[in-house]
Amino acid sequence: MTRSLSLRAGLLSLAILAGTIAIWHFATLPTAGSAGNVDPEYAALVSGAAAEGQKSTFPTPADVAATLWKHLKDPFYVRGANDQGVGIQLAYSLGRVLIGYLIAAAVAIPLGFLIGMSPLATRALDPFIQILKPISPLAWMPLALYTIKDSGISAIFVIFICSLWPMLINTAFGVASVRKEWLNVAATLEVGALRKAFMVILPAAAPTIMTGMRISIGIAWLVIVAAEMLVGGTGIGYFVWNEWNNLSIGNIITAILLIGLVGMILDVALARAARLVAYRE
Amino acid sequence: MTAFKDPFDARHRLSSGCSCGRHATEAEHAADPATSDDRARRVVEGAVMRALFPEDATRRAFLTAVGAGTAIAAVNALFPIATATEVFAQGAPVEKKDLKVGFIPITCATPIIMAKPMGFYEKQGLNVEVVKTAGWAVIRDKAINKEYDAAHMLSPMPLAISMGVGSNPIPWTMPAVENINGQAITLAVKHKDKRDPKDWKGMKFAVPFDYSMHNYLLRYYLAEHGVDPDRDVQIRAVPPPEMVANLRADNIDGFLAPDPVNQRAVYDGVGFIHVLSKEIWDGHPCCAFSASKQFVTEMPGTYQALLKAIIEATAFAQKPENRKQIAEAIAPTNYLNQPQTVVEQVLTGTFADGLGKVVKDPNRIAFDPFPYESFAVWILTQMKRWGQIKGEVDYQKVAKDVFLATDATKLMAEAGLTAPTATTKTFSVMGKPFDPAKPAEYVDSFAIKRT
Numbered sequence: 001m002t003r004s005l006s007l008r009a010g011l012l013s014l015a016i017l018a019g020t021i022a023i024w025h026f027a028t029l030p031t032a033g034s035a036g037n038v039d040p041e042y043a044a045l046v047s048g049a050a051a052e053g054q055k056s057t058f059p060t061p062a063d064v065a066a067t068l069w070k071h072l073k074d075p076f077y078v079r080g081a082n083d084q085g086v087g088i089q090l091a092y093s094l095g096r097v098l099i100g101y102l103i104a105a106a107v108a109i110p111l112g113f114l115i116g117m118s119p120l121a122t123r124a125l126d127p128f129i130q131i132l133k134p135i136s137p138l139a140w141m142p143l144a145l146y147t148i149k150d151s152g153i154s155a156i157f158v159i160f161i162c163s164l165w166p167m168l169i170n171t172a173f174g175v176a177s178v179r180k181e182w183l184n185v186a187a188t189l190e191v192g193a194l195r196k197a198f199m200v201i202l203p204a205a206a207p208t209i210m211t212g213m214r215i216s217i218g219i220a221w222l223v224i225v226a227a228e229m230l231v232g233g234t235g236i237g238y239f240v241w242n243e244w245n246n247l248s249i250g251n252i253i254t255a256i257l258l259i260g261l262v263g264m265i266l267d268v269a270l271a272r273a274a275r276l277v278a279y280r281e
Numbered sequence: 282m283t284a285f286k287d288p289f290d291a292r293h294r295l296s297s298g299c300s301c302g303r304h305a306t307e308a309e310h311a312a313d314p315a316t317s318d319d320r321a322r323r324v325v326e327g328a329v330m331r332a333l334f335p336e337d338a339t340r341r342a343f344l345t346a347v348g349a350g351t352a353i354a355a356v357n358a359l360f361p362i363a364t365a366t367e368v369f370a371q372g373a374p375v376e377k378k379d380l381k382v383g384f385i386p387i388t389c390a391t392p393i394i395m396a397k398p399m400g401f402y403e404k405q406g407l408n409v410e411v412v413k414t415a416g417w418a419v420i421r422d423k424a425i426n427k428e429y430d431a432a433h434m435l436s437p438m439p440l441a442i443s444m445g446v447g448s449n450p451i452p453w454t455m456p457a458v459e460n461i462n463g464q465a466i467t468l469a470v471k472h473k474d475k476r477d478p479k480d481w482k483g484m485k486f487a488v489p490f491d492y493s494m495h496n497y498l499l500r501y502y503l504a505e506h507g508v509d510p511d512r513d514v515q516i517r518a519v520p521p522p523e524m525v526a527n528l529r530a531d532n533i534d535g536f537l538a539p540d541p542v543n544q545r546a547v548y549d550g551v552g553f554i555h556v557l558s559k560e561i562w563d564g565h566p567c568c569a570f571s572a573s574k575q576f577v578t579e580m581p582g583t584y585q586a587l588l589k590a591i592i593e594a595t596a597f598a599q600k601p602e603n604r605k606q607i608a609e610a611i612a613p614t615n616y617l618n619q620p621q622t623v624v625e626q627v628l629t630g631t632f633a634d635g636l637g638k639v640v641k642d643p644n645r646i647a648f649d650p651f652p653y654e655s656f657a658v659w660i661l662t663q664m665k666r667w668g669q670i671k672g673e674v675d676y677q678k679v680a681k682d683v684f685l686a687t688d689a690t691k692l693m694a695e696a697g698l699t700a701p702t703a704t705t706k707t708f709s710v711m712g713k714p715f716d717p718a719k720p721a722e723y724v725d726s727f728a729i730k731r732t
Contacts, residue, residue, distance in 0.1 A: 046547060055551055082615045151422075151426075232414050233412060244523070
């Protein structure tokens with residue numbers, strides 16, 4: 001039964017994909033030229049569509065596939081500081097995301113632990129967390145550039161500040177909602193504070209903490225593209241910006257597909273990690 | 282090339298330039314010094330002569346009276362031009378070889394960009410990385426944060442930064458203009474019958490930045506046609522790369538933008554070129570090569586080498602026969618990231634106008650490094666006119682501090698380039714003459730203003 005379900009789901013996915021590409025293909029088919037009497041000298045100076053008195057068109061699926069193949073064939077070329085392969089750009093972005101994310105984890109998990117263990121701290125810090133949590137990464141950017149005075153570190157800071165909150169809140173919540181019975185048992189056995197934290201609370205709160213980390217990595221990956229579009233230089237966000245500059249929709253779609261793919265891989269990796277710490281009650 | 286003219290030739294006007302900007306006639310071409318040593322000598326001589334004869338008429342009278350030969354001897358007796366030229370040509374030792382220079386991907390940055398692939402930086406012993414940057418606010422912040430040693434800026438930006446308008450006041454210098462002309466007003470194709478600016482009320486326009494020649498020229502153009510740029514239309518700041526996308530999406534009706542943005546709108550069939558900026562003010566400065574005052578004073582040798590590379594690249598770019606080659610060098614993804622034909626049309630001035638005609642105007646863009654202080658004064662009058670700066674403005678002092686900063690002046694003096702304090706240039710914008718000596722009266726003379 002499950003096998004036939006996943007088979008049918010796979011078939012349906014393929015059908016949706018084929019349908020989307022077919023609609024896209026027919027929607028972007030080049031229309032026949034309307035004006036036949038264009039000065040050839042003029043036509044040589046503008047794009048094909050403009051020569052026919054139209055706006056340039058959206059690329060067809062075949063165009064995009066060709067662009068995608070061109071990038072995947074040679075992902076690690078370096079032709080100067082501003083023109084590097086898409087693989088290198090992704091590596092830059094991943095590097096920034098991981099640094100910012102790991103610093104955020106290193107701050108959020110211990111801090112969340114402390115907040116979660118103290119109802120007073122939970123209440124006192126709650127308004128700050130609630131206000132800081134929903135701020136868009138791009139709103140932080142001018143502030144970061146102004147104070148940190150380094151665009152690379154600013155990008156990492158923005159990743160840090162945006163991926164901090166889900167981990168902090170989830171850790172605090174997980175720690176605060178460890179079942180009272182377990183804590184009481186620990187107290188009865190006269191377990192020390194440190195031992196209680198590592199042997200009882202941490203395993204009990206681990207699944208909630210992992211959920212927070214999984215939300216955070218998704219946010220971090222969302223944020224990096226926006227941040228890099230703003231500061232430029234390197235990374236997949238810069239690549240998107242640079243091709244926007246060139247109005248190259250084919251390259252932008254390629255980048256979008258790759259961003260989605262990497263985001264999915266990150267999410268799956270953390271989902272796997274979450275399964276390791278899951279337990280049955 | 283005004284800065285490269287022979288100052289000992291009575292026929293040339295040094296301080297005021299020719300009425301049409303600097304496009305060289307064939308005679309000027311022939312006189313243009315070919316080698317860089319000659320060019321360095323010309324620059325030094327020009328500066329000395331300007332310092333000695335602030336009034337151009339006096340210099341010319343002097344030259345006609347005594348003859349060029351006697352004049353050279355006389356001036357040499359007062360000032361050792363040969364030694365000074367040598368010092369300028371050799372330069373102080375370069376303190377820092379690896380530099381980062383930021384640029385925005387537009388053709389205004391041509392000298393800064395092309396100096397990399399065409400080896401002008403290398404020739405001065407510099408290893409320069411030219412870094413593409415996303416927008417003017419970012420390039421300003423990165424330059425202020427010292428991530429860039431020098432940067433491509435809009436010529437009003439060093440003035441704004443120095444005065445603390447739109448950022449903290451930080452002494453900033455603008456040792457060289459990059460290009461003159463080279464901008465245009467582009468409108469969406471659907472407005473092709475609305476060629477009279479009086480019909481533009483209610484339209485939305487984009488300019489690259491609030492502190493840009495584009496903003497001031499567009500406002501000037503609209504106001505001269507009786508359209509109030511604040512009340513009758515909307516003007517927003519949009520980074521150049523996003524302009525065509527916005528025009529295509531009908532978010533804006535037109536823009537006054539740097540190239541290749543205008544030509545790109547034509548290339549994609551989205552807009553047409555309404556007027557070139559040279560038809561508003563022929564010979565207007567646009568973008569600039571700028572550095573912090575700190576960089577100039579702390580690393581004079583590096584600064585001088587960098588400036589020399591830029592001046593030589595600018596001189597190379599000014600020659601029409603080099604333009605195709607330059608387009609090929611700067612069009613790839615690493616630099617402008619545009620189809621080569623678009624860049625070529627901008628630089629050669631043979632371009633499609635978006636309405637089915639091929640226009641030939643070799644002066645669509647020109648390159649001249651000399652930062653005339655009167656340019657700065659004009660920019661300041663417009664900042665004042667549109668309420669960007671309030672209160673009393675010491676036009677001449679600010680212009681002098683920024684367009685030829687005092688420390689840059691000192692450095693230039695050491696190198697034999699006595700600061701050309703009297704380098705003002707009278708010009709007219711849309712037929713209205715501008716006298717740099719009377720900026721306040723000029724501001725008052727406009728009907729539409731925000732003072």
